[in-house]
Amino acid sequence: xxxxxxxxxxxxxxxxxxxxxxxxxxxxxxxxxxxxxxxxxxxxxxxxxxxxxxxxxxxxxxxxxxxxxxxxxxxxxxxxxxxxxxxxxxxxxxxxxxxxxxxxxxxxxxxxxxxxxxxxxxxxxxxxxxxxxxxxxxxxxxxxxxxxxxxxxxxxxxxxxxxxxxxxxxxxxxxxxxxxxxxxxxxxxxxxxxxxxxxxxxxxxxxxxxxxxxxxxxxxxxxxxxxxxxxxxxxxxxxxxxxxxxxxxxxxxxxxxxxxxxxxxxxxxxxxxxxxxxxxxxxxxxxxxxxxxxxxxxxxxxxxxxxxxxxxxxxxxxx
Numbered sequence: 001x002x003x004x005x006x007x008x009x010x011x012x013x014x015x016x017x018x019x020x021x022x023x024x025x026x027x028x029x030x031x032x033x034x035x036x037x038x039x040x041x042x043x044x045x046x047x048x049x050x051x052x053x054x055x056x057x058x059x060x061x062x063x064x065x066x067x068x069x070x071x072x073x074x075x076x077x078x079x080x081x082x083x084x085x086x087x088x089x090x091x092x093x094x095x096x097x098x099x100x101x102x103x104x105x106x107x108x109x110x111x112x113x114x115x116x117x118x119x120x121x122x123x124x125x126x127x128x129x130x131x132x133x134x135x136x137x138x139x140x141x142x143x144x145x146x147x148x149x150x151x152x153x154x155x156x157x158x159x160x161x162x163x164x165x166x167x168x169x170x171x172x173x174x175x176x177x178x179x180x181x182x183x184x185x186x187x188x189x190x191x192x193x194x195x196x197x198x199x200x201x202x203x204x205x206x207x208x209x210x211x212x213x214x215x216x217x218x219x220x221x222x223x224x225x226x227x228x229x230x231x232x233x234x235x236x237x238x239x240x241x242x243x244x245x246x247x248x249x250x251x252x253x254x255x256x257x258x259x260x261x262x263x264x265x266x267x268x269x270x271x272x273x274x275x276x277x278x279x280x281x282x283x284x285x286x287x288x289x290x291x292x293x294x295x296x297x298x299x300x301x302x303x304x305x306x307x308x309x310x311x312x313x314x315x316x317x318x319x
């Protein structure tokens with residue numbers, strides 16, 4: 001039995017100070033200026049999260065992806081792909097693209113294509129209803145504004161701070177719920193779209209033997225399983241964040257943590273409650289444009305099965 005919602009929310013607020021996470025990779029890119037390719041003073045951070053923003057697998061960072069050079073409007077676009085294997089036939093494939101204007105405004109899009117694995121079969125066995133939906137598509141449209149730059153106001157301790165608005169649209173869950181006679185609505189999945197709001201701070205710590213990138217953020221959300229199950233009418237504030245260690249100039253080891261809202265009722269054996277996510281990751285810079293990463297994920301209950309021990313691979317290229 002779940003704890004009362006009030007107590008779960010108190011626990012989440014306390015958890016905001018215990019976030020751990022990841023910025024699993026760096027991509028070093030060339031920038032074109034006056035028809036000549038020039039090296040950047042520092043590598044652009046970070047990769048793309050599963051939702052199509054600057055981040056890695058599950059969390060964001062306050063750094064924007066591939067910002068424009070000083071005095072220019074447009075940065076160069078970046079694209080990424082991600083595969084996560086959840087087990088029991090479930091998987092997520094993600095395509096992401098970002099464009100940063102000036103060095104302040106990041107525009108991003110991410111499409112998540114989720115294979116439901118054996119869930120449709122289990123639904124048919126339990127209810128006799130063939131939902132005839134093997135996949136779910138989730139569209140993520142993101143706008144992020146860099147409010148404060150790393151080291152602003154002449155203070156080296158000041159972190160980068162970024163605010164984001166993220167519109168999400170699930171193109172499958174409404175049709176599936178209609179076939180189930182409104183079962184998902186009855187447990188609290190009320191909508192097929194919703195908006196997340198995020199606020200993130202990121203700081204590169206350089207006083208240690210090797211650089212360490214630390215990020216922490218807050219998210220206001222109504223999404224169930226980041227929107228792959230749809231959206232409730234219960235807005236919740238959750239915490240997430242990351243720590244990334246640059247073992248060498250090319251190899252990065254990291255971990256991330258993301259709280260989940262868990263604001264819908266359960267259907268035992270078919271739709272279990274959400275659990276917080278954490279991942280351990282590694283990334284390697286292939287060259288000045290490409291980075292590859294791999295990670296191990298602990299996602300708890302994902303619909304009809306536990307998805308601990310999941311793994312994923314990610315690739316990003318900047319133009």
